[in-house]
Amino acid sequence: MSHRAVSSRTAEGGSDDAARPTASRRSLLGAIAGATAFPFSVGSLAHAHANPDADRDGDGLPDGGEADGSLERAFADTFGEQFEGLDPERRDLLIDVRYVEGTDVSSGTKASIERLFRRQGIYAQWLDYPDRYDREAFERRYGSNARALLWGGESFYRTEVERLFRDAAIQLIVVPGRAHPDYSGLVYSPVTDALGGGEDGNVNGFSVGNRAVVADRDDPREERRLVLHELAHLGLCHADDPDNRGVMGSGDRIDLTDREWELLRRRVDNVRDSSGYDVLFRPCLREQWLDD
Numbered sequence: 001m002s003h004r005a006v007s008s009r010t011a012e013g014g015s016d017d018a019a020r021p022t023a024s025r026r027s028l029l030g031a032i033a034g035a036t037a038f039p040f041s042v043g044s045l046a047h048a049h050a051n052p053d054a055d056r057d058g059d060g061l062p063d064g065g066e067a068d069g070s071l072e073r074a075f076a077d078t079f080g081e082q083f084e085g086l087d088p089e090r091r092d093l094l095i096d097v098r099y100v101e102g103t104d105v106s107s108g109t110k111a112s113i114e115r116l117f118r119r120q121g122i123y124a125q126w127l128d129y130p131d132r133y134d135r136e137a138f139e140r141r142y143g144s145n146a147r148a149l150l151w152g153g154e155s156f157y158r159t160e161v162e163r164l165f166r167d168a169a170i171q172l173i174v175v176p177g178r179a180h181p182d183y184s185g186l187v188y189s190p191v192t193d194a195l196g197g198g199e200d201g202n203v204n205g206f207s208v209g210n211r212a213v214v215a216d217r218d219d220p221r222e223e224r225r226l227v228l229h230e231l232a233h234l235g236l237c238h239a240d241d242p243d244n245r246g247v248m249g250s251g252d253r254i255d256l257t258d259r260e261w262e263l264l265r266r267r268v269d270n271v272r273d274s275s276g277y278d279v280l281f282r283p284c285l286r287e288q289w290l291d292d
Contacts, residue, residue: 059090075127082125091121092122092123093268094127095125095170095172096127098171098172100138101132109220116254116255120261120265135176145187146206169271171210172211172231178202186203186215187204187214221254225247228256235267236267
């Protein structure tokens with residue numbers, strides 16, 4: 001685990017993937033697309049528009065899978081007793097957590113995250129994937145690069161996460177972070193780099209809305225703050241209100257504001273991989289850097 005000081009790991013504004021307005025439209029698009037293709041497809045958008053009633057209870061879980069039990073069986077088969085089942089009368093949020101060998105999230109953080117979400121009307125279930133990924137093989141193929149982990153046809157997300165789970169849960173990948181002495185315990189994000197943020201683009205974690213990566217942390221408070229911050233990006237952007245003391249603002253409180261919880265409750269269905277929510281990543285990046 002990294003023991004690097006919290007203050008030196010935090011990007012500008014106290015946010016893990018914060019950035020400064022230095023990028024051109026072209027440089028940001030290049031960072032997102034790389035040398036291959038955009039991380040979204042016309043098919044994903046077409047699917048979302050062609051199936052307007054596929055999720056009547058608003059939690060992002062496909063109604064067909066809920067009705068016939070196939071979704072529950074798949075999660076129960078993989079996650080065992082961790083999985084508490086689905087309830088069409090509540091807003092479920094399944095958090096599918098993947099670990100590289102040598103990383104972990106404390107039981108206190110897991111319980112705290114579930115408690116915070118459930119208190120706010122979102123029935124979060126923390127689900128530790130049963131297998132750990134071999135560190136040497138993982139770092140050789142993906143490293144600590146957000147692009148290699150979260151988007152693109154050959155990313156960890158596309159090649160390792162089962163399709164059914166991609167469309168029904170938010171994925172959280174826990175990695176050791178970089179070994180480079182200047183960026184120890186951080187994750188490199190080409191998007192943040194293009195926007196002039198982080199430490200030369202190196203950050204604590206990065207989210208693409210319905211999936212995120214975080215670097216392993218020792219400090220319990222920093223771990224909870226980082227995990228909640230990246231999970232909240234499922235439906236929230238960074239706060240620009242200087243009085244926001246929650247994890248989307250200054251980070252003084254391990255919580256969200258009442259308004260942020262209200263927005264997040266309405267946006268839980270962003271978990272769906274076919275929603276198109278990850279188009280140019282999150283609306284906050286698109287609005288701030290591409291629409292002006």
